[in-house]
Amino acid sequence: MQIARPALIASVLVLSCACSGIKPWVAPYERDRLADPIMAWDRDAISTAYLDHTREAREGSRGATGSAGGGCGCN
């Protein structure tokens, strides 16, 4: 998979950087708004998947509709 390989390498690099101790520019105590349920990428996964399904069944496009990453890292 030509595209998947660079993506994998990039991911490994990002994971490596994760160990370097970059200081968060939004402190945990500043994330109250991001922790609000209205800021969740997807509150209802079954419903979203169903809507995606109805669309994909009638459109040529598919994929990449998942909400990337989780919540806000508020804990």
Added chain:
Amino acid sequence: MHPAYRHLARIATLAAFVLMRATNADVLPDDRADLFYSKYSGGGMDITGESVLVRKKVTDNFAVEANYFIDKVSGASVDVLSQASVIKDERKQKSGTLQYMHDKTTYSFTYINSTERDYISNTTHASLSQDMFGDLTTLTLGWSRTRDEVGENDGTAFIPKVEWLGHAESQSYDVGISQILTKNLIAGVNLEVITDDGYLMNPYRSILIAEPGKPPGYSQGAQVYPDTHTSTAIQTQAKYYLPWRAAVTGSYRYYTDTWAVIGNTYELDYTHPLANIWILEGRLRYYKQSHASFYSNLFPYADSQNFMARDQDLASSENTTIGAKATYAFLPEGWKIFKRGTVTFDLSRISYHYLDFSDPRGDEFSDFSEYPLYHFNATVFQIYMSMFF
């Protein structure tokens, strides 16, 4: 096989994955049970869906999830009507997910089986999600493999006569990053590559061949599809917390594939809570695509190309969706084993317009160009209850 089911198994894995990612902030999500009902009406089809989902943490780090989905189809789309057969069918899907969290990494494994009279699909999905940079960034990696057995029912709904035509294999790779940018703004990027190999066409479709001079101006012929297909989609999105307690989300997706389909999707969403009891949401979506390289509304003669298709999904088209959702929260103080519950109503109206796909039903013409371009409206209604415990 129903076109509407073609990608459902893969999307179901995504649902499990999204559910995992929705709240992964060093703790696994709450235990929950969901009851779901949906109804789709439009384009000559009525589809009802019923689903139950249960999710339970076995330990603080390990959770299991089970989902059962059944949907029933009646009617037929414009392509199938032109072959004078009406569908009545049912699909059952079972899935199970295991999820394990260690420190800031969550691992997930899902297995899905989907069965209908003329289509069997089995999918395995594995993924991991990693929080990093002080939990400002979440990286997700996913992989799926699906094997489909494709058949055609030449009998009736009550006395089926299924001929198995072949199988298709599909693999999906996805990478996603979610990034906190400010205390009010979060953004994300997703990339997904999907490859298919095998029997990829819908056996219930056919091509139309020109027969000018006498009504109806065409005859039907057999479609021929490539046996490989690779698609790439990238989506960017951002969510912003407004100066008042509300959020706005914008997203854009670009899609391209080896069949020369190019799609652009734009979406805007506004979420507004009311007194911690209601959450109201409105959304707009616009989608436009170009046709596949081997698609034609009308072929000049039989065998005029190596590959030939007249599937409406592969035609040039655009559609617009307007939708609204209302979530009502109840039992805020909890009851028995339950911490809280919600009921959600969701209604969408979708308007489809085809730019090079004609509707050959109705009055017959000797000149095919006199048939009107196809368009239809669809309504999608959902109601579901979620109990958290």
